[in-house]
């Protein structure tokens with residue numbers, strides 16, 4: 001592997017590995033909460049932190065972290081007050097953050113490294129050994145918190161009202177999640193850049209969501225997807241000479257489209273197979289039901305009707321009543337009896 | 346343990362600064378099983394949300410398990426089934442995971458679920474008749490089954506006070522009967538029940554007392570059976586002997602206030 005011979009590429013790949021693992025581990029909770037763009041807002045705020053760092057000649061990673069965490073806490077407090085909707089609060093963050101960053105960076109004395117592009121779109125090859133060390137610490141902390149509090153973060157993200165009703169500490173948990181997002185934003189800054197950070201939190205979750213069955217497996221899957229696209233994108237960008245951030249995000253989107261198509265194809269096949277069952281008995285003299293003359297056979301959560309030597313399971317579809325053949329031994333997989341309006345396995 | 350499970354004294358509950366439930370007095374002793382009845386929009390949900398700190402207490406006293414509501418109550422003592430009909434998370438989650446959330450308040454800040462918690466989750470899911478769906482994604486369940494998952498989540502907490510907002514809505518007769526059995530067991534074990542419902546039939550064996558909410562006021566408080574028959578439109582021979590409470594008919598929507606007054610006038 002030629003690219004592993006260079007120190008800067010080793011650091012780049014290490015950084016992208018950590019980002020790929022951590023960003024989706026936090027992102028799944030944001031997707032669950034339908035607050036996908038929080039990462040984006042905090043990315044913008046981090047730019048103000050970068051501006052402060054450059055102006056005061058301190059490490060921009062540190063000041064960005066402070067700014068993003070402060071922004072995160074602020075937005076949760078505003079949301080908890082309930083006066084301003086999360087939407088408006090996010091908008092204020094977006095524009096305030098990016099405007100503050102641009103203005104502060106423009107004030108920096110000439111000759112200083114104020115490459116705005118590098119912060120906005122990532123400049124992974126500029127990752128220093130010190131950055132890698134900081135990233136490792138951030139990754140460790142974020143993953144440890146997710147491991148410790150994951151169930152509670154899930155509970156609050158899934159049903160905040162229930163969590164509040166039964167006495168879970170909702171506001172502290174929300175603030176912890178926002179702080180995790182802020183840390184992830186700063187971690188991802190070098191690799192994908194502040195404008196594309198949200199993509200690396202959200203897209204792997206979106207892919208995993210299509211195939212996962214449990215929240216836990218979806219989380220692991222999202223992390224796996226994140227690592228693969230992040231490392232592959234970084235390596236690929238070395239050969240193609242394209243920016244790593246954009247390459248990673250395009251790769252993630254491609255994967256998302258492929259998986260979406262695959263799932264759609266699988267559903268269509270299942271539906272076709274399902275449709276074929278009815279052709280056997282297209283003409284039914286009546287709708288099975290109580291006292292229709294056929295023997296009712298309770299079967300899990302529904303009743304099958306013993307009809308000419310096979311069991312019919314009636315269920316409503318958009319076009320009327322449809323009969324599935326149930327053999328009485330195995331319950332059909334969920335794919336065959338989807339909830340109305342959501343044919344998904 | 347001598348504190349009542351619920352104590353409302355002159356309580357006004359609402360959203361923002363709009364009062365919905367006004368001047369409510371209600372004391373529910375430990376172990377009681379109370380039905381909350383009333384027409385759509387009368388304030389039943391608001392009342393129960395007020396008990397859980399989800400609606401604003403605008404005046405008076407609201408105490409739950411001996412502590413003013415809103416004060417971070419001792420964890421895991423209250424169970425709640427919201428009126429919302431289905432499980433709605435954006436990410437896939439299994440029945441086990443959703444019901445497992447019910448145990449979390451008992452685990453403290455960092456506790457991880459142990460064997461006892463897993464058993465409680467399995468029991469709760471079994472109680473609502475979904476034992477064979479434990480590992481299935483909730484999104485693959487029907488609406489009524491998802492309702493039952495939310496009931497199981499509340500049961501899994503093994504709470505001292507169980508507040509359920511229409512737990513039987515959209516649930517088939519067999520499962521309603523099963524739920525009644527479960528609630529009877531839970532109630533016998535000492536849990537206080539407050540159940541908002543439109544159909545007292547299936548739960549009549551469990552719920553003994555009823556409270557009727559009408560346009561934000563508690564208009565009836567007494568035996569469940571009485572709530573079902575007393576009323577201005579109910580021409581019972583003994584009507585004159587009844588105390589002049591405005592009752593509630595379970596089997597018929599309440600006519601608009603004007604209509605009621607009209608009929609009273611013509612009588």
Ligand SMILES: Nc1ncnc2c1ncn2[C@@H]1O[C@H](COP(=O)(O)OP(=O)(O)OP(=O)(O)O)[C@@H](O)[C@H]1O
Pocket residue numbers: 360363365383384385386387388389390391392428
């Ligand atoms: N979040 C809210 N903000 C403001 N007003 C609300 C809110 N939720 C409900 N209300 C109002 O409070 C009143 C009572 O609503 P509530 O949900 O308590 O009724 P309910 O008795 O539970 O009715 P249903 O039988 O339909 O569930 C209604 O007039 C409704 O418009």
Ligand SMILES: [Mg+2]
Pocket residue numbers: 389390391428510
């Ligand atoms: Mg209601």
Ligand SMILES: [Zn+2]
Pocket residue numbers: 281307308312
């Ligand atoms: Zn047939």
Ligand SMILES: [Zn+2]
Pocket residue numbers: 286287288289292293294305307
């Ligand atoms: Zn038939």
Ligand SMILES: [Zn+2]
Pocket residue numbers: 299302303304313326
């Ligand atoms: Zn069947």
Ligand SMILES: [Zn+2]
Pocket residue numbers: 274315322323324336
């Ligand atoms: Zn079918």
